[in-house]
Amino acid sequence: METVITLLIVLAVLIVPGVLLYNRLVRKRNAFKNAFAQIDVQLKRRHDLIPNLVETVQGYMAHERETLTAVIEARNNAEQVRQQTSGAAGDPASMEQLGKAEGSLGGVLGRLFALSEAYPDLKANENFRSLQEELTSTENRVAYARQAYNDAAMRYNNVVETVPSNIIAGMFNFARAGMLEFEDREAMQEPPKVQFS
Amino acid sequence: MSSNGFFNFAEAQAQARRRTMVLVALFLLLTVTIAAAVGALGGLLLGGADDQLVQQQHATGPEASDRSLLERFDPATAVVVGLGVMGIILITAAVRGALLGGDGARVAQSMGGTEITHDTTNPAKRQLYNVVEEMAIAANLPMPRVFVIKHEQGINAFAAGNSPETAAIGMTHGALATLNRQELKGVVAHEFAHIANGDMRLNLRVMAMIFGLVALSVAGRMAMRTVFIGGGRRDQRVVMAAMAIGVALLVLGALGVLAGRLLQAAISRRREYLADATAVEFTREPEGLANALKKIGALQEAEHLNNAHGEEVRHMLFAEAVSRRSPGLMATHPPLVERIRALDPAFNPDDDPVWRKPQKEMMRERRRELRGDTA
Incomplete structure (x- = not known):
């Protein structure tokens, strides 16, 4: 009888914190997935705007056909990558792929806007x-x-990698989430230059 | 603030939060002290008076008045009176709070704001709406309703509403016509910071508590009046006791209101520093906010908000509005130069290009920006 009670106590002592840690991992995972969904919405918005932009610009910048084609290509590529990765929040390979595609789109867009300065x-x-x-x-x-x-x-x-939650993370396959970095960061942070001070 | 010249928002936020805590604790201490003081007086005067009433009915001897003050002190009455005073303050505060609270859009409309929506085609308004949406993402808060105060030429902005769900952000026409995109973003981020830090709720509570102290003064006046009217029928000592308590309520209430207002202003100033720091956390660029503050400094007269509703939203404004000549202790906002220095330690008003710029020049640059011209 006593051993049964002891066993139950030991189990409770192990299981209760385990459940709490598991829930914490799930909450954090939902949080970053939710944050990723927000990026996906905004990237879609970005990609939807570009055909309009090219349409408007075409008539004025006939000599910049090359750049315009590059913009369209980068946009189509980025949109394709976005569709592939939109369900793969946190997967490091997907995040890297998305970062590259968006980074090069940002780069060519930056070039387009730089060129537009010459067309009053x-x-x-x-x-x-x-x-x-x-x-x-x-x-x-x-x-x-x-x-x-x-x-x-x-x-x-941080939760996945620190003790003791890393034990639960290992047991239930909570993988590390990949960071999202855009390669052409300068072009991302300093997008079309519209403010002059 | 960090010494390396960079703005450390986390450190600035922690400092502002600590100082608010101290001020709020002082405020609570103030009300408890007032309640205790009136309670003690009540115990001293009322307890004795009851006894005397009984004694006088039996034997009108001189011994009653011979008893020392301390002997007449009645702790039970003191506690009852003290709790009663606390009750008056808290109940009036709660009622007042419920009446004041609520919808940010209503406050914005009462200030003469017109709402702008996502389908506006005016470039400046469109930009403002976009900037608010960007900051909603950065602050991870729901999108508030956006208002422009049309007839206001000064540079100012406010956030209203008790919760992120009912919040509204207002911007004066002057701000829209003078600040560039980056500066607008800094100002909007500052207002989002007020929403995120729960400053509207905090200030509402402080205002409600002050109203509770006002009610105390009113109660004191009422007590005195009752004594005057019904005085003739009562025992002289009871009349005196009630008078004394009435006067005490009146005086302590008034002093409490004064102290409360000073604390409210001090809390508000702390929350401004906090909002500036939080705004930088959202935008990750202190320049926009710093430049917006510099432009306000450059056209000090522009920050006068000609509005009767100023009082209610004054603490929520981006910069001091009611009177810039108000003494430092009552100001709801810290001095502009101090706020700018917190963001840009190298700031010197005497040779700062933005601070020195004439308003006409600012507005011309703004029009150019909206036109897409390069300078």
């Missing part, structure tokens, strides 16, 4: 200006959503 007619176009504002805003949103995702992923990783 284009810059006077109301449609172009509003698209520029929408893109600037979307870039910012992506950046802030990425910041939130990386913070959430780091908090999750």
Whole structure:
């Protein structure tokens, strides 16, 4: 009888903290997945704006066909990667792939906007200006959503890797979440240049 | 603040939070002290008076008045009176709080704000709406309703509403016409910081407590009036006791209100530093906020908010509004120069290009920005 009680006590002492740690891991995982969903929404918005932008710009920048093609290509590639990775929040390989695709899109977009400086007619176009504002805003949103995702992923990783929760994480396959970094970070953080001081 | 010249928002936030705690504790101590003081007086005067009433009915001897004050002290009455005073303060505060609380959009509308929505085509308003959405993501808060105070030329902004769900952010027309995108973002982030830090709720509670202290003064006046009206029929000593307590309530209530207002202003100033620090956490760029503050400094006269509702939202504003000549102790916002220095330690008003810039120039640059012109 006594051994049964002892056994029960030992089990309770092990199981209760185990359940608590498990729940904590699930909460942190949900948090970073939710943060990733926000990035996905903003990236989609970004990709949806680009065909409009190219449409508007085409008439003015006929000589920059190469750049425009590069923008379209980078956009299509990024959209494809986004669709592939949208369910794979935190998977390190997917995050890296997404980061690369978005980074190169940011790079060519930056080039396009730099070139647009030489076309005053284009810059006077109301449609172009509003698209520029929408893109600037979307870039910012992506950046802030990425910041939130990386913070959430780091908090999750801290739980996955520290004692004692790492034991539970190992038992139930809680893998480390990958950070999302955009390769062309300069172009991401300093998107289309619209502010002059 | 860190010594290496970088703005350390985490450290600044921790400091502001600690100082708020001290101030809130002082505020609670203030109300408890007032309640205890009135309670003690009640124990001294009322307890004795009851005894005397009984004694006088039996034998009108001189011994009653010979008893020393301390002997007449009645602890039970003191506790009852003290708790009663506490009750008056807390109940009035709760009622007042419930009346004041609620919807940020209503406050914004009462200030003459027009709402802007996601389908606005005006470039400046569109930009403001976008900036608010960006900051909602950065702060991880729901999207508040956005208002522009049309006829207000000064640079200012406010957040209203008791919870993130009912919050509204308002921006003056002057801010929209003078600040560039980055600066707008700094200001909006500051307002989001007030929402995230629960400053509207904190201030509401402090205001409600002050109202409770006002009610104490009113109760004191009522007590005195009752004594005057019904005085003739009562024993002289009871009348005197009630008078004394009435006066005490009146005076302590008034002193409490004064002290409460000083504490409220001090708490508000701390929360401004905290909101500045939190804003930088959201935007990760102190320049926007610092430049917005510099522009306000440059056109000090612009920060006058000509609005009767100023009082209720004054602490929620981006910069001091009611009177910039108000004495330092009553100011709800820290001095601009101090706030800028916290963000930009190298700031010197005498040779700062933004601080020195004329308003016309700022507005011209802003129009150029909205037009997409390079300088």
